[in-house]
Amino acid sequence: MADRQTLTESGSGGELPGAGAETAPDLPFGAPIGAEAARESAREATATAAVAAASAAAVRRGGRFRGLLPRRSGKLVTGLVIVGAITLFGLLGPLIAQPPRDSNNPALLPPGPEHWLGTTKLGYDVFSQLAYGTQGSLFIGLVAGLVALVLGGLFGVFAGYFGGIADEVLTLITNIVLVIPGLPVVMVIAAYVQNADGLGPLARSSLLVALVLGITSWAGSAVVLRAQARSLRTREYVAAARVAGERPARIIFVEILPNLVPLLAAQFIFGVILAVLGEAGLSYLGLGPTGSITLGTMLNDAQTGQAVGTGAWWWFVPPGAIIAALGAGLSLINFAIDEVVNPKLRLAPENAKRQRKATKAGKGVADTGAFA
Amino acid sequence: MSFYLRRVAFYLVTFWAAISLNFLLPRLLPGDPAAIMLGKLRRANAGRPLSEETVQAITAILGAEKGTSLWDQYLAYWGRLLQGDLGVSSTRYPAPVAELISAALPWTIVLVGTATVISFVLGIVVGAWVGWRRGTWLDHLVPVTTVFQSIPYFWLALVLVAVFSVQLGIFPIIGGYDVFEFPGGPEWSWAFLGSAVWHAVLPATTIVLSSIGGWLLGMRNMMVSTMSEDFIVTAEAKGLTPRRIRTKYASRNAAIPSLAGFGIALGFVVAGSIVMEQVFSYPGIGKLMIQAVQGLDYALMQGVFLVITLTVLAANFVMDLIYGFIDPRVRHNG
Numbered sequence: 207m208a209d210r211q212t213l214t215e216s217g218s219g220g221e222l223p224g225a226g227a228e229t230a231p232d233l234p235f236g237a238p239i240g241a242e243a244a245r246e247s248a249r250e251a252t253a254t255a256a257v258a259a260a261s262a263a264a265v266r267r268g269g270r271f272r273g274l275l276p277r278r279s280g281k282l283v284t285g286l287v288i289v290g291a292i293t294l295f296g297l298l299g300p301l302i303a304q305p306p307r308d309s310n311n312p313a314l315l316p317p318g319p320e321h322w323l324g325t326t327k328l329g330y331d332v333f334s335q336l337a338y339g340t341q342g343s344l345f346i347g348l349v350a351g352l353v354a355l356v357l358g359g360l361f362g363v364f365a366g367y368f369g370g371i372a373d374e375v376l377t378l379i380t381n382i383v384l385v386i387p388g389l390p391v392v393m394v395i396a397a398y399v400q401n402a403d404g405l406g407p408l409a410r411s412s413l414l415v416a417l418v419l420g421i422t423s424w425a426g427s428a429v430v431l432r433a434q435a436r437s438l439r440t441r442e443y444v445a446a447a448r449v450a451g452e453r454p455a456r457i458i459f460v461e462i463l464p465n466l467v468p469l470l471a472a473q474f475i476f477g478v479i480l481a482v483l484g485e486a487g488l489s490y491l492g493l494g495p496t497g498s499i500t501l502g503t504m505l506n507d508a509q510t511g512q513a514v515g516t517g518a519w520w521w522f523v524p525p526g527a528i529i530a531a532l533g534a535g536l537s538l539i540n541f542a543i544d545e546v547v548n549p550k551l552r553l554a555p556e557n558a559k560r561q562r563k564a565t566k567a568g569k570g571v572a573d574t575g576a577f578a
Numbered sequence: 579m580s581f582y583l584r585r586v587a588f589y590l591v592t593f594w595a596a597i598s599l600n601f602l603l604p605r606l607l608p609g610d611p612a613a614i615m616l617g618k619l620r621r622a623n624a625g626r627p628l629s630e631e632t633v634q635a636i637t638a639i640l641g642a643e644k645g646t647s648l649w650d651q652y653l654a655y656w657g658r659l660l661q662g663d664l665g666v667s668s669t670r671y672p673a674p675v676a677e678l679i680s681a682a683l684p685w686t687i688v689l690v691g692t693a694t695v696i697s698f699v700l701g702i703v704v705g706a707w708v709g710w711r712r713g714t715w716l717d718h719l720v721p722v723t724t725v726f727q728s729i730p731y732f733w734l735a736l737v738l739v740a741v742f743s744v745q746l747g748i749f750p751i752i753g754g755y756d757v758f759e760f761p762g763g764p765e766w767s768w769a770f771l772g773s774a775v776w777h778a779v780l781p782a783t784t785i786v787l788s789s790i791g792g793w794l795l796g797m798r799n800m801m802v803s804t805m806s807e808d809f810i811v812t813a814e815a816k817g818l819t820p821r822r823i824r825t826k827y828a829s830r831n832a833a834i835p836s837l838a839g840f841g842i843a844l845g846f847v848v849a850g851s852i853v854m855e856q857v858f859s860y861p862g863i864g865k866l867m868i869q870a871v872q873g874l875d876y877a878l879m880q881g882v883f884l885v886i887t888l889t890v891l892a893a894n895f896v897m898d899l900i901y902g903f904i905d906p907r908v909r910h911n912g
Contacts (some may be wrong), residue, residue: 398607401609490730534725534728558713
């Protein structure tokens with residue numbers, strides 16, 4: 207799901223606003239369309255100039271990336287708060303909760319003062335399981351997200367930068383991986399690997415699950431990164447660096463990668479969401495890690511323990527709710543990044559809102575038509 | 579024309595890659611699935627020795643004894659596939675894998691197909707409207723949809739079952755049809771069709787609810803981007819009615835990337851519905867896959883994986899051809 211969304215959003219190839227984005231002239235309201243166009247062209251001009259100047263000088267100043275940071279908006283703050291709270295819960299929760307596999311409690315207790323989220327069929331404390339499970343899921347999400355980011359970056363940036371035969375081959379591989387459905391591949395690989403001898407304790411560890419999820423989910427970000435790298439390659443400052451005799455590795459890491467930072471961040475966040483969801487599905491089917499507790503293994507326990515049939519909602523609702531909240535929080539952060547990558551997403555609604563306000567204030571602006 | 583040739587070539591290569599991946603996975607990953615599978619089949623056959631034919635089929639699919647070259651194995655594998663022979667299942671011995679798949683496939687295709695189309699159309703229509711009314715309270719719908727999008731399919735299914743089946747008792751809990759009313763299996767009658775539709779309501783709702791957010795959001799964002807293009811300004815200046823601008827100018831162009839994403843999304847929907855079918859015990863291809871994986875029925879697992887991959891490839895291929903027809907630019911830029 208998430209991959210398609212990035213494709214449609216970032217595929218439109220928005221310009222990266224550079225360090226000069228804030229200096230665009232604040233045109234008075236009047237002709238919204240013209241103003242927007244002027245503002246945009248001004249922004250693009252200053253952006254290109256600023257990035258080019260910064261790169262050509264190759265000076266590392268503190269403020270260089272300020273234009274690449276998302277603006278502080280409601281979405282960003284909400285997302286950060288949700289993700290921060292869940293992360294804190296995953297880190298600190300296990301310290302205060304009782305051991306997650308302590309079965310010295312009454313079974314299937316509903317939520318109460320003694321056990322905040324009740325107990326499972328085996329008498330495990332759900333709150334404690336949830337804390338450990340959040341930690342486990344976050345670990346898998348981060349590792350898999352990193353693996354996917356590195357692979358996607360390698361395939362996408364190299365294909366986009368080098369072009370020609372290398373591009374054809376790398377893009378072909380990317381597209382093949384993209385169309386082959388992910389979860390079935392993960393299930394098949396997991397089924398083989400987890401039942402092999404010789405891997406020892408690694409065979410059903412969360413590290414292996416994370417690696418499998420990462421290796422199968424990088425293609426979407428490779429497509430997005432390739433498109434952006436291709437467009438960056440044709441900029442003047444990259445051409446200048448090439449003419450100056452810079453090595454390709456240096457051009458990629460010094461000139462191109464810094465401008466991909468917002469996209470890379472967005473792709474990493476999507477990778478984490480995808481991996482957390484993927485782990486949940488995999489574990490729910492009984493293919494998850496056996497040694498550690500994750501949100502997915504909790505759901506699997508709830509399934510085998512007939513939680514739905516017996517009405518023990520406190521057993522299966524919290525893990526899913528944490529996953530949904532984590533995914534929503536990360537997506538909100540991604541929206542903020544998206545508005546940096548594609549300024550139209552931020553400007554157009556703001557302009558439309560301004561026009562409507564002006565109409566209400568009786569400034570003689572038409573209140574019908576496409577822009578009202 | 580070269581656009582179509584390129585697309586056909588790409589899908590031929592992908593088709594070959596998918597089948598080769600299917601060939602290589604059991605051979606390159608650690609473990610000896612062929613030996614495990616033959617052991618399982620022997621037990622299923624009550625200890626009697628297996629027929630030479632069965633053993634050959636399994637070794638062709640999952641890996642021969644040491645000594646046979648990989649290339650010979652590869653040829654034997656293709657030979658089996660071209661005959662439509664996917665081996666014998668051990669969990670449902672002695673049913674052939676191909677037969678099990680062809681019985682399960684229609685359930686999934688009808689359910690997932692219908693639900694995906696409903697979700698796509700709804701998402702595009704609502705997304706176009708929300709994008710059109712950008713800057714109003716409707717923008718707050720965007721964060722709400724992300725919550726739905728981040729909910730795991732199967733968890734939503736669990737919650738729906740808990741509320742509508744266990745608590746309220748409106749919908750059936752599991753299955754694709756009423757097995758007590760129709761003990762003889764699926765049949766062509768209105769009563770059976772009604773039972774099947776009734777059983778499909780919750781699974782379909784699950785798919786629609788958890789996939790609509792992506793469509794809505796993608797369409798809304800494209801609509802917002804498209805609305806600031808010059809040709810929209812021109813249309814407005816010409817004095818065209820807003821309705822005409824919305825439907826004929828903005829929506830049509832904004833929907834193009836969503837259409838391109840449709841094929842890729844199908845893969846995710848199929849994947850998501852695997853876990854969903856487990857929740858509902860729906861007699862589709864996902865349930866079969868789960869049975870195979872849990873019972874270490876490697877022949878069945880390989881077969882189902884192949885069929886899922888090829889179905890998604892075929893859907894993507896069709897979407898690509900349609901896309902080339904809708905958007906002439908991709909035909910010319912290749």
